[in-house]
Amino acid sequence: MSTENPVRIAELSCGVEYSGIQKEIESAVKQVNAVMVYPEVDIADIEAIEEEFGLKVASPDLKLMMARAKSIVTGRVHVDAVFVATCFRCAEAAIVRSEIRRYIHEKAGIPVISYSFTERTTAGTLLTRMEALTTTARRKSLLAREKQSGLTAGIDSGSTTTKAVVMKDNKIIGKGWVPTIKVIESAEEAYTNALKEAGVARSEIQALGTTGYGRFLIGEHFKADLVQEEITVNSKGAVYLADKQKGTATVLDIGGMDNKAISVIDGIPGMFTMGGICAGASGRFLEMTAKRLGVSITELGALAVKGKASNVKMNSYCIVFGIQSLVNSLAAGSAPEDVAAAACHSVAEQLFEQQLQEIDVKEPVIMCGGTALIEGLPKAMEELLKVKVIVPENAQYIGAVGAALLVSGFISK
Amino acid sequence: MKVFIYPTNSLILSDLVERFGHEPLAVMQEVGKKVRTQSLDSPPMNITPEDPKLGLKYAAVEVPSGVRGRMSLFDPLISNAEAAIIVRDPVVSFGCMGCARTNELVNFLIRAKKIPLLELDYPATEDEAKEFVYKISQFLKNLTAEGKK
Numbered sequence: 001m002s003t004e005n006p007v008r009i010a011e012l013s014c015g016v017e018y019s020g021i022q023k024e025i026e027s028a029v030k031q032v033n034a035v036m037v038y039p040e041v042d043i044a045d046i047e048a049i050e051e052e053f054g055l056k057v058a059s060p061d062l063k064l065m066m067a068r069a070k071s072i073v074t075g076r077v078h079v080d081a082v083f084v085a086t087c088f089r090c091a092e093a094a095i096v097r098s099e100i101r102r103y104i105h106e107k108a109g110i111p112v113i114s115y116s117f118t119e120r121t122t123a124g125t126l127l128t129r130m131e132a133l134t135t136t137a138r139r140k141s142l143l144a145r146e147k148q149s150g151l152t153a154g155i156d157s158g159s160t161t162t163k164a165v166v167m168k169d170n171k172i173i174g175k176g177w178v179p180t181i182k183v184i185e186s187a188e189e190a191y192t193n194a195l196k197e198a199g200v201a202r203s204e205i206q207a208l209g210t211t212g213y214g215r216f217l218i219g220e221h222f223k224a225d226l227v228q229e230e231i232t233v234n235s236k237g238a239v240y241l242a243d244k245q246k247g248t249a250t251v252l253d254i255g256g257m258d259n260k261a262i263s264v265i266d267g268i269p270g271m272f273t274m275g276g277i278c279a280g281a282s283g284r285f286l287e288m289t290a291k292r293l294g295v296s297i298t299e300l301g302a303l304a305v306k307g308k309a310s311n312v313k314m315n316s317y318c319i320v321f322g323i324q325s326l327v328n329s330l331a332a333g334s335a336p337e338d339v340a341a342a343a344c345h346s347v348a349e350q351l352f353e354q355q356l357q358e359i360d361v362k363e364p365v366i367m368c369g370g371t372a373l374i375e376g377l378p379k380a381m382e383e384l385l386k387v388k389v390i391v392p393e394n395a396q397y398i399g400a401v402g403a404a405l406l407v408s409g410f411i412s413k
Numbered sequence: 414m415k416v417f418i419y420p421t422n423s424l425i426l427s428d429l430v431e432r433f434g435h436e437p438l439a440v441m442q443e444v445g446k447k448v449r450t451q452s453l454d455s456p457p458m459n460i461t462p463e464d465p466k467l468g469l470k471y472a473a474v475e476v477p478s479g480v481r482g483r484m485s486l487f488d489p490l491i492s493n494a495e496a497a498i499i500v501r502d503p504v505v506s507f508g509c510m511g512c513a514r515t516n517e518l519v520n521f522l523i524r525a526k527k528i529p530l531l532e533l534d535y536p537a538t539e540d541e542a543k544e545f546v547y548k549i550s551q552f553l554k555n556l557t558a559e560g561k562k
């Protein structure tokens with residue numbers, strides 16, 4: 001049982017109680033030792049808010065959301081973080097959600113996450129997001145760490161691959177990267193490889209951090225000092241690897257199962273989204289594309305760079321329809337390099353359309369994770385964003401590096 | 414008669430309907446039924462993820478879950494309505510209906526039922542308020558007279 005004070009998260013929402021998911025939100029919040037707070041407002045506040053906020057809306061619950069946001073910004077209620085949630089597919093709510101997120105982040109400087117839900121949203125889906133929100137609010141001093149010290153290790157148990165690094169005095173001295181088959185066995189293999197390359201024994205490691213989907217399981221197995229979700233860890237890993245620790249940055253990580261888009265200030269996440277509904281925008285789609293084109297995933301990027309995405313029509317949200325477009329275009333005689341480029345463009349476009357509207361994209365844009373090494377993908381993202389996208393060295397180890405860096409703060413304890 | 418009211422949580426409308434001997438169909442009754450069931454599975458209103466699926470009776474799956482969940486709650490009110498009073502553009506304190514899209518759909522369905530219907534604007538002045546109450550009372554009295562026939 002945690003002895004820390006619970007983090008106070010304000011819930012600004014429309015439709016959650018009618019979608020039957022309030023219980024799921026409460027459950028996720030409880031698991032991260034936080035409490036939901038519903039800022040009190042007067043009827044007069046609700047009646048005046050459209051004029052004050054400058055946004056006229058038809059739904060009273062959205063007016064209530066705006067009035068509650070104002071209550072936070074003016075300091076009438078004290079909260080550590082804010083969760084803004086509205087129904088998936090509601091256009092009016094999407095506009096309000098986005099403006100409230102920006103308003104609170106700019107005026108109150110507290111972490112905000114926005115989320116669009118359906119009745120299928122579960123506590124499990126929300127857990128990583130809530131964990132990141134509370135970590136950002138609770139552990140600012142830990143997240144402020146910019147240098148790794150001592151001899152530490154990080155393991156990132158991802159949905160597709162498991163990565164491990166060993167770091168010593170702010171340098172990576174060992175790496176391991178294996179496909180995730182059985183979570184613990186794959187972590188053991190990646191960690192062993194990293195230790196072997198570093199030339200150190202497991203017993204010499206002063207502190208170990210775990211992250212990724214399998215973080216809890218491997219954290220328990222390795223008796224990790226830090227078990228942390230991938231939003232905060234990846235933010236830290238990305239700005240460290242790109243050497244952009246100060247100021248603003250945007251971190252993009254297209255994962256095997258979901259994508260993260262994180263707006264970072266001084267290495268700490270401010271706004272972030274985590275997508276995971278449509279597989280057509282995932283690393284898995286690129287993996288399937290490579291397989292269908294008869295190349296390895298490591299060759300797909302180079303092939304895509306040679307092709308022209310506009311020669312092939314491919315922009316499906318769904319992985320099945322995406323592959324169907326791919327098969328059809330090949331059957332129609334499209335060149336494999338054009339198809340590879342179109343697949344990269346399709347994934348980048350969906351990240352752009354679905355997630356980058358939920359955060360403020362500020363330069364530098366850092367692309368990380370294994371998919372960043374598929375050269376066609378950062379190139380497609382650059383074309384869409386019209387900014388230079390940085391892919392740092394060791395981009396695939398972002399999570400493991402972030403974990404090894406953050407956990408070095410635990411050595412002296 | 415069973416009289417649907419909009420806003421469906423308006424205590425003033427509910428009270429007026431009752432005073433003239435009719436049964437108000439208000440959302441409070443439906444929420445009450447949900448929270449007084451044996452177990453409270455999904456606070457605060459005990460609406461579970463199954464409810465938005467029941468709302469598919471009125472709106473397709475691409476309609477937001479919040480709309481469909483609300484529609485499942487309003488379903489008995491719409492189905493049982495024998496007459497209706499709809500107040501246009503009420504202030505929040507008169508009765509607050511959270512979602513504009515749901516409100517449009519609910520009002521449309523009531524109009525489509527072709528039952529005795531009184532639609533009037535929320536009053537802005539004291540004189541309009543007196544006229545407002547008068548029109549509602551006349552409507553409810555006429556319902557009583559029709560009922561007796």
